[in-house]
Amino acid sequence: MQAPAGDRAAAVAGVLARCRELVRPAVVEAVGQLHPWTGEMAAYALGWSDTAGTPDPGGSEGKGVRQALAVLGAEAVGADGGAGVAGAVAVELVHTFSLLHDDIMDGDGLRRQRPAVWKAYGTGPAVLAGDALLALAVQRLAEAPGPWSAVAVRHLSGTLSTLVWGQAEDVRFERLPWSGPGAVGPEQYRSMAEGKTGALLGCAIALGAVLGGAQAGTVAVLERAGRHLGVAFQAVDDLLGIWGDPAVTGKPVHGDLRRRKKTYPVLAALAGGGPAARELAVLLESPGPLDGAAAARAAVLVEEAGGRSATRKEARRHLDAARHALREASLTPAAGADLDALFTYLLDRSW
Template sequence: MTPPVAERATAPEILARCRALVRPALGRAVRQLHPWHAEITAFSLGWDGPDGRAIPGAQGKGIRQALAVLGAEAVGAKAESAVRGAVAVELIHTFSLLHDDIMDGDETRRKRATAWKAYGTGPAVLAGDSLFALAVQTLADAPGARCVPAVRLLAGTLNDLVRGQADDLLFETRPWTGPDAVQPHEYRLMAEHKTGSLLGCAAGLGAVLGGAGRTETDALTAAGRHLGVAFQAMDDVLGIWGDPDVTGKPVHSDLRRQKKTYPVLTALAAGDRAALELGALLRTGEPLDDGAVRRAAGLVEEAGGRSATVAEAHRHLESARACLESVALAPDAVGELLALLPFFVERTV
């Protein structure tokens, strides 16, 4: 009698398994920090203290942790070999959010005050700096020869990340329309640097710490980068049309801030009547009232910005799939990586 085929784990189950594996090591890492920085970090991670439990709804999704763990499993290594890399990536991710919230002036994240709002700008900056240093130390302390390529991969990622953040800030100074306007392809490159680089690093670190060669590591890193661009694209959709009860942000929040995102830029590039009206609305530079924001959101959708952004996310998911299928990897781990793909375009927060 043929034994029944085991059901493949769902995306939430995969994310939960990887978070549970990484959480103890992440807690130990945070407790190495100065007590003040440890408290701010625990707050940012959605814990009730460095030794405490998670606060429901205040945690991240654990995508980067999962990519690190699955990256190791994909190259035939044990999941535990990737924990150090998962911790380093989570520390860098938290560092980037602490600084990003200050630069963007965001006062809430995951329905709570951001760290700078709760503790002050200076303490939040210092906490972020301490996480940066701890992430590098975490990989530098890896046993054997794997620490060198791991630190090298993280260093390249950090260069990409800050490059992407610089471009994102510079975009704010450029006009909405005309020869100096931000083009969709420029935004796509910024998203790959700012968001894709860290997801690529997560998967790549799993492979490196799992003892993989260059071919497998490069394929997993590339897959992660594509997933990051898909993630950012859907983040932009949620920033305009997300449910505020789920996202914790006001409806049309990105439009209220007149933030240059992929849906808006692709809508403006359409050149049709809706695009021209949208450009005229945004060019004034004046704050948009509720009526103007609703009108702008409608024009973005009418000009095809929303559908183009969703299509962009799907294209990058397919590119990630192609990367995973381009090399010989452990089938079960690849199956779990593929099971995560719909999460990137179906998520609501």
């Protein structure tokens, strides 16, 4: 029998807290090696401090999902969680780097209910801070103790290439039409999401397994699980981007629609056809701003055309695929159960 949702959430919160307690000192130590200015911006981005460099009780460090996946990846193959710390540090730094640059490219002025780094410090400094974090991530992984650091760096390098590919697709989609020849379809979006979001989640769990001494086959299965998780995670984020509570997401209601962002719910709605889909296409292609009543109407049309339900099905399908991959691998029972609970929790964020 499955535990009640409240119990599952509490259990996952405990896992995340345990992994954060293990990894945070190593992240702090790594960031301390940066130039003081880029280090200050990194500390702000990580939610540790304000723009004056003083501790900020209102800052959010995020959930720490990626670093937890790296620790659990090591534990799942029978190693101590500490074996995955170098991988956890690397993916945390890469994730933070990607957020700094994403906010600039998307023009997002808020991140975790505070001004984004580029808003707080300027665009050039934010780019520089992101570059510093990326270089630091590779360096710290290359310096990981044990015989597996070179293999781990190769995994991270491949992931970075895939991450850039996914981001390039996401940016390119903004230039493509909503309908007709050249329009973006759900399949193209799914491929982009696997590159932009799934690759780093897959890398996180794979790095933990690599540094824990796992065989290549086990690493590949765990990486596949993480990639499916990433697509499900992105689908949930897309739901939150339209219908999420601003108090939770830190972004305006209907934010993705206001920006006319091509997300899975919108693309699935358009692909479904019917009167609601046709009205939605006209609204999205209109020259005027999509805000207030227009954005609210678009959200209604996306739901009427089946975009919301299709996205939930997409998330569930990839979650099931991720959990199936976990069952293919021979994992330690405790860490395997923690991974399964974490996977389910990430989907439940939107329900």
